[in-house]
Amino acid sequence: MGEMLVLIDHNDGQPRKVSLQMLSAATKLAAEAGQTVSAVWLGEGGADAAAVLGEHGAAKLYHWDSPDAFAYVTLPQVDALEAALSASGADTLLFASSNHVKDVAARLAIRVDGGVITDVTDLAVGDGGRLHATKEVFGGDLITTSKVADGKVALFGVSPNAFPVEASGGSAPETVALDVTLSEAATAAKVTSVEKVGSADRPDIGEAAIVVAGGRGLGNEQGFELMEQLADVIGAGVGASRAATDAGWYPHRYQIGQTGRTVSPTLYLGAGISGAIQHRAGMQTAQHIIAVNKDAEAPIFQIADFGVVGDLYKVVPKLIEELQTRKG
Amino acid sequence: MKVIVPVKRVPDTAGEKKLDPNDRTVDRDGVESVLCPVNEFSIEEAVRLKEKHGAEVTVLLIGPDSAQPIVRKALSYGLDAAVQVTDDAISGSDALGTARVIAKALESMEWDLVVFGNQSADARTCLVPAAVGELLGVPSLTFARYLEVNGDEVVVHREHEEGWDVVSAQLPALVSVVEAINEPRYPSFKGIMAAKSKPLTVKSLADIGVDDGAVGLGAASATMYEFEPRPPKSAGTIVDDDGSGAAAAQLADWMAEKKFV
Ligand SMILES: Cc1cc2nc3c(=O)[nH]c(=O)nc-3n(C[C@H](O)[C@H](O)[C@H](O)COP(=O)(O)OP(=O)(O)OC[C@H]3O[C@@H](n4cnc5c(N)ncnc54)[C@H](O)[C@@H]3O)c2cc1C
Ligand SMILES: Nc1ncnc2c1ncn2[C@@H]1O[C@H](COP(=O)(O)O)[C@@H](O)[C@H]1O
Numbered sequence: 001m002g003e004m005l006v007l008i009d010h011n012d013g014q015p016r017k018v019s020l021q022m023l024s025a026a027t028k029l030a031a032e033a034g035q036t037v038s039a040v041w042l043g044e045g046g047a048d049a050a051a052v053l054g055e056h057g058a059a060k061l062y063h064w065d066s067p068d069a070f071a072y073v074t075l076p077q078v079d080a081l082e083a084a085l086s087a088s089g090a091d092t093l094l095f096a097s098s099n100h101v102k103d104v105a106a107r108l109a110i111r112v113d114g115g116v117i118t119d120v121t122d123l124a125v126g127d128g129g130r131l132h133a134t135k136e137v138f139g140g141d142l143i144t145t146s147k148v149a150d151g152k153v154a155l156f157g158v159s160p161n162a163f164p165v166e167a168s169g170g171s172a173p174e175t176v177a178l179d180v181t182l183s184e185a186a187t188a189a190k191v192t193s194v195e196k197v198g199s200a201d202r203p204d205i206g207e208a209a210i211v212v213a214g215g216r217g218l219g220n221e222q223g224f225e226l227m228e229q230l231a232d233v234i235g236a237g238v239g240a241s242r243a244a245t246d247a248g249w250y251p252h253r254y255q256i257g258q259t260g261r262t263v264s265p266t267l268y269l270g271a272g273i274s275g276a277i278q279h280r281a282g283m284q285t286a287q288h289i290i291a292v293n294k295d296a297e298a299p300i301f302q303i304a305d306f307g308v309v310g311d312l313y314k315v316v317p318k319l320i321e322e323l324q325t326r327k328g
Numbered sequence: 329m330k331v332i333v334p335v336k337r338v339p340d341t342a343g344e345k346k347l348d349p350n351d352r353t354v355d356r357d358g359v360e361s362v363l364c365p366v367n368e369f370s371i372e373e374a375v376r377l378k379e380k381h382g383a384e385v386t387v388l389l390i391g392p393d394s395a396q397p398i399v400r401k402a403l404s405y406g407l408d409a410a411v412q413v414t415d416d417a418i419s420g421s422d423a424l425g426t427a428r429v430i431a432k433a434l435e436s437m438e439w440d441l442v443v444f445g446n447q448s449a450d451a452r453t454c455l456v457p458a459a460v461g462e463l464l465g466v467p468s469l470t471f472a473r474y475l476e477v478n479g480d481e482v483v484v485h486r487e488h489e490e491g492w493d494v495v496s497a498q499l500p501a502l503v504s505v506v507e508a509i510n511e512p513r514y515p516s517f518k519g520i521m522a523a524k525s526k527p528l529t530v531k532s533l534a535d536i537g538v539d540d541g542a543v544g545l546g547a548a549s550a551t552m553y554e555f556e557p558r559p560p561k562s563a564g565t566i567v568d569d570d571g572s573g574a575a576a577a578q579l580a581d582w583m584a585e586k587k588f589v
Contacts, residue, residue, distance in 0.1 A: 011490070073469060073486070073495050074458065099446070099471050100488055103458035109424060110462040115549030116424070118453050136558070138450075142347065145554040152549050189467035189497035197491040204489045210588060234588060245508070252473065252508030253487050258341055258449055259366055259507055267588050278341055288586060289564075290579065296568075303561055306582050310569025318573035322580035326589045 002035040002129075003060065003088045007081065007104075008053065009096035013045040017207045018096045018160040020056050025123060025163035026094055027057030033129035038062060039173065040084045040093075042077050043069035047175060054172045056165070061173040062087060064180050072182075073189035074100070078107045080180045085112060085153065087178065092131060094123075097157030098206060105155045115148035118157035119262065121285070131156065139258060139281025160207045161264050197251075202228070205254060208237030211265045211286070213256055214249075215241035215279075217272020217293065217312055221249040226316055227271065233323045239263060239283075241273045257282035271312040275300025292316065329383040329477065329499075330439045333374045333407065334430055335367040337391050337398040338450040347555055361394075363401045366445030370505050371405045372512040373475055374443050381477060384408050386437065390418060390429045396528075403523035404515035410526065411437065415533040420545025423451060427459035429543055432536040434464060441482060444504040446471050457504040467497040470504040 006026050008019045026037045039058035041049060046063030053061055064080045081093070081104065093108075095101050097119050109116045122134035132147045133156055148154035198204060205211050212234075214227040224238065231238045240250040242257055256263055258281035268286035273279060275291065275298055283289070284303055291304040292312045301307045308315050343359035377383040387402040387410040389395060399410045413433050421429065434442065444457040454470070461468030473492055474485035480499045485492040487506050515523075533540060541547060565582070569575035583589050 073467060073493075073497070075467075078462075098489065099454060100486070102454045103468065103470055106424075106427075106455040106458035107462035107468075109455075109549065110427070110459050113549075115422075116453075116455055117550050118455065137555075141558055142555050143558055144552045146550055146552040148550050149548070185465055185467075189469060189495055189501070191493050191495050193494045195485075195491040195494065198489065206489055234583075242507075252506065253489065253491075255507070258452075259447075267583075267586075284558075288588075290583075292579075296566075301564075301566055303564075304566070305561075305564040306579060307564055307566040308569055308575045308579055309566060310571070310573065310575055314571065314573030315569055315576050315579075316573075318576035319579055322576050323583070323589050326580060326584050 003038045003090045004030045004033070004035045005084060005088060005090045005093040006037060006039050006058070007093060007095040007101070008039050008041045008049070009098065009101060010041065010043070010045065010049070013048060015049055015052065016096065017165065018158065020165045021161070021163040022094045022096070022158050023053065023056040023058055024166040025158070027168050029123055029125055029131065032125045035129070036060070038088055038090070040081065042080050043067070050172050050175055054170045055167045057168045057170055058173045059170065061175045062178050063175060064178040066180070068182060071191055072187050073191060074103045074107060075186035075189070076182055077104045078111065079182055079186050080178055081108050082111060083178045083180050087176065092154045092156070094156050094158050097159050102157055105157060109153070109155055112153045114153035114155050116155045116157065117146050117148065120156050120158050121162045121264070123156065130154065136285055139277070140284045159262070159264055161209065161266070202231060203235065203237045205237035205239040205256065205263050206261060209265055210234050210236035210267045210269070211239050211263050212236045212269045212271070213239035213241065213273060213283070214244055214271050215273030216243035216247070218244065218249065223272070224250050230316055230320050233320055233327070241279050270300055271316055273300055274298045275303065329377065329381050329441065331374050331377055331383045331385045332388050332434065332437060332439045332442045333367070333370050333385060333402070334388045334442065334444055335371070335398065335402045336364040336448045337361050337389065337395040338364045338448055341365060341449050361398065363398050364445060364448050366447060366449055366507065367402070368512040369507055369509055370443045370445045371402060371407065372510045373505055375406055376510065377441070377477065378406070386411060388430065388433055390426055390433070399528060400523045403526045404520045406515070406519045408526065410528045412528060412530050413533070413536060414530055417533055417540040417544050420548065421543045422548040422550055423453040423455040424459055424549050425543040425547055427456050427463060429533070429536070429538060430456065431460045431463035432538045433531065434460070436536050440499040441477065442502045444502065446504040446506045457502055461502045466500050466502060468502045468504070469495050469497060472503050472505045473508040475503060475505065475509065
């Protein structure tokens with residue numbers, strides 16, 4: 001029986017939410033295609049995570065328990081995935097469609113003659129068990145279906161929150177240690193330090209089920225403290241428009257939009273954001289959209305499920321109070 | 329030091345984008361084409377390398393004749409020369425196909441550092457720089473929010489969700505930059521005038537040693553076979569606040585009803 005591989009994206013020894021979402025989706029797809037799901041864990045900590053990966057459908061776990069995986073840029077992970085593909089004979093791999101992992105997929109595709117589809121929001125089993133991928137392009141204006149050419153290894157970059165997490169209740173997977181020999185090229189680009197400056201308690205906007213975002217209407221950097229307070233009441237991540245990141249009010253990695261990040265949370269709340277086309281390109285796939293803006297004509301109201309026309313400095317503090325009361 | 333900046337032509341980000349229903353490639357007739365805005369940042373970084381290290385900077389664009397104004401636009405920032413690879417067979421290439429053409433073009437040029445944008449504003453795959461790195465067997469230090477060249481070493485801060493990694497490699501190397509890296513300046517009048525006479529070499533696939541069959545729509549490793557517009561959204565509830573913030577209560581009710589609290 002063939003194997004479908006899922007590359008587990010992890011942080012501090014824990015699989016990220018998107019990894020469990022991918023495993024849950026792969027479990028259904030693999031069953032339909034007559035395959036089984038194998039997780040791939042690169043770097044230390046794979047064995048410790050085996051149980052949770054099994055609960056979400058992994059029948060097998062390929063792991064490479066080495067600090068080298070992230071000590072050099074991209075290539076060790078490519079070497080290890082090449083080993084995982086050859087050990088499993090798989091022709092399909094799901095990976096988290098985030099920036100650094102896309103690099104790994106791009107290089108892997110060149111090496112193994114594969115095709116890559118990034119930012120996938122849905123997958124279905126097509127003829128011959130090959131997967132077909134749904135992807136939104138032009139900032140969500142068009143919904144497309146694509147597939148990787150027959151005979152090529154298919155690499156699918158899965159967007160966060162595209163699939164629900166569903167535990168299948170499986171037992172711990174069979175674990176297979178990957179035999180990885182690093183190529184000389186793999187150690188050419190060194191990672192000399194890792195700077196983590198994000199909040200440990202606040203979810204990243206890529207993963208968060210709720211994202212609150214602030215724009216030029218905040219007027220200053222302190223406005224983001226208000227947005228963070230709001231975020232922390234509802235467990236949201238905090239994002240920003242380009243006007244706000246350009247002004248230096250919030251770091252660029254939280255910029256949502258065409259030249260920033262794409263978020264697809266279940267709820268997006270924008271305050272002091274006009275909803276320019278380039279901003280919408282990064283958030284209009286959110287399931288529910290809330291807008292707070294003092295200008296009733298702001299384009300964001302056209303895509304809002306709930307809009308408040310008013311001063312955010314009046315509405316947001318009140319909203320924080322109201323939400324706190326409802327939480328009890 | 330020799331630096332190459334690959335740049336892309338894209339439909340204006342503010343315009344409505346369409347796909348050609350026949351070949352499902354971007355329909356460029358209806359909207360104005362521009363230099364990919366992300367490349368304004370890679371060009372600015374190259375200009376800084378010129379100022380700091382006396383780098384000689386060449387623009388590289390893969391695209392048809394009609395993209396030539398975009399090459400001139402890139403030159404107007406004060407860059408030295410340009411190479412454009414133009415060939416009917418390239419039409420419909422996917423990211424990996426484009427990467428193959430860029431890699432072969434780079435093999436036919438002299439360089440120490442290549443500065444990409446982290447993504448193109450239309451395709452947004454982010455795949456091209458790393459794929460080119462793999463094809464050429466050189467490091468790709470992507471998503472740079474900071475870039476520094478010291479002798480024959482390049483140091484980059486690679487942005488990620490939680491912050492950044494400090495990484496380094498020996499030249500030759502590829503980097504891609506994110507918007508946070510700098511604040512692009514506008515081309516000067518002098519630069520715009522000078523761009524008209526900067527050397528531009530147009531090459532065909534044969535010139536750079538690429539087989540026609542290796543690229544284009546037919547060779548694409550991933551193909552789109554269906555597309556449909558996003559279904560329109562039904563109108564939402566819009567409430568006017570009376571100036572006191574009281575409307576927040578209605579919003580909180582709505583959020584509670586949808587189980588967000
Ligand atoms: C190539 C290109 C790429 C781009 N990429 C991106 C991108 O990735 N992401 C992005 O966001 N933008 C991007 N932009 C910029 C985009 O076009 C807009 O300029 C930007 O999104 C505007 O940000 P904003 O909504 O915060 O500011 P504005 O458009 O200035 O809107 C501010 C809003 O705040 C409201 N407001 C002011 N004060 C208050 C108050 N007290 N209470 C309530 N409301 C208030 C105003 O009514 C206004 O609607 C890009 C632009 C280009 C050309
Ligand atoms: N047709 C092209 N010609 C030259 N450079 C390109 C082309 N397409 C993409 N690039 C480069 O690759 C970067 C990343 O694009 P992408 O991988 O398509 O998101 C861009 O910022 C450009 O530097």
